[in-house]
Amino acid sequence: MSADISVDHVVDTVHRLHEQTPLVQCITNYVSMDLAANVLNAAHASPAMVHDEREAAEMARLASAVVVNIGTLSPPWVTGMHEAASVAAERGIPWVLDPVAVGATAYRRETTNALLTHRPAVIRANASEIVALATAQGAGRGVDSTHDSTAVVEQAQALASATGSVVVVSGASDVVTDSVTTVIVDGGDPRMPLISALGCAATALVGGAAAVAPTPLLGAVAAMAMLANAGERAGRSAQGPGTLRPALLDALWAQRPEDLRDVVLR
Numbered sequence: 001m002s003a004d005i006s007v008d009h010v011v012d013t014v015h016r017l018h019e020q021t022p023l024v025q026c027i028t029n030y031v032s033m034d035l036a037a038n039v040l041n042a043a044h045a046s047p048a049m050v051h052d053e054r055e056a057a058e059m060a061r062l063a064s065a066v067v068v069n070i071g072t073l074s075p076p077w078v079t080g081m082h083e084a085a086s087v088a089a090e091r092g093i094p095w096v097l098d099p100v101a102v103g104a105t106a107y108r109r110e111t112t113n114a115l116l117t118h119r120p121a122v123i124r125a126n127a128s129e130i131v132a133l134a135t136a137q138g139a140g141r142g143v144d145s146t147h148d149s150t151a152v153v154e155q156a157q158a159l160a161s162a163t164g165s166v167v168v169v170s171g172a173s174d175v176v177t178d179s180v181t182t183v184i185v186d187g188g189d190p191r192m193p194l195i196s197a198l199g200c201a202a203t204a205l206v207g208g209a210a211a212v213a214p215t216p217l218l219g220a221v222a223a224m225a226m227l228a229n230a231g232e233r234a235g236r237s238a239q240g241p242g243t244l245r246p247a248l249l250d251a252l253w254a255q256r257p258e259d260l261r262d263v264v265l266r
């Protein structure tokens, strides 16, 4: 485990999340809206799925964090993304980018590169998306990863160094790095990637935790640890991805900060 981030820090961050219930503005995709909002609610944060270009900036002035996800993007949404990200950057609140399937199309690559100019506090992606971003080459078949998170640690560190963002690579083990400090979060359930948009919901939770944590690195570790711990607990009763989904929401809601002591960080 990294000396810079301990389980005590994670427990403290979850305490803060429960106490502060931060307002998290999510500009996220159609698939993920329901799950991301419910994951934030279960984790005691307060979601607002507000994306239109006529109100995205105004909402970002009220929020404690902004989440931008390019999963089902189109030009009017992209305008809202830029407006909200730029207000977040101006106000010094964390904003988190989820570059869904960035390697798949030119439009996704161009949009992601343009959004990166607002300097996200955190980039949360799966391993194939990190490879696509770090190498500027197409990778993956679409939204699902064909790479292993722990095999792309160096690319994640290089991306963190190039962008100044904390980079989170989700997978069987989650990799969280600011290029200097790298933390691996183990745990979860192998059926978690079969819940569509759970990664997008993880990104939203990273926004919530980053809103209350002293650093985006700690916020990102705490969010991934919450999901790993809740996923593992939920997995004990679930029969498949269908029953894992509600069980995961229940486990997150029942999660006490002290439960995070069970999480393995390395």
Ligand SMILES: Nc1ncnc2c1ncn2[C@@H]1O[C@H](COP(=O)(O)OP(=O)(O)OP(=O)(O)O)[C@@H](O)[C@H]1O
Residues within 6 Å of the ligand: 100, 125, 126, 127, 143, 144, 145, 170, 171, 172, 173, 174, 187, 188, 189, 190, 191, 192, 193, 194, 195, 196, 197, 198, 199, 200, 201, 202, 224, 227, 228, 231
């Ligand atoms: N094999 C696994 N074992 C345990 N947990 C996993 C595994 N794979 C992914 N997870 C967890 O599932 C959640 C979603 O991560 P995933 O890598 O599937 O995101 P994603 O590919 O971006 O998903 P989506 O695009 O559907 O939103 C994360 O909390 C991650 O830690």
Ligand SMILES: Cc1ncsc1CCO
Residues within 6 Å of the ligand: 029, 031, 032, 071, 072, 100, 143, 196, 197, 199, 200
């Ligand atoms: C399946 C899917 N397609 C676009 S976004 C999304 C949700 C998972 O990323």
Ligand SMILES: [Mg+2]
Residues within 6 Å of the ligand: 100, 101, 125, 126, 143, 199, 200
């Ligand atoms: Mg994803």
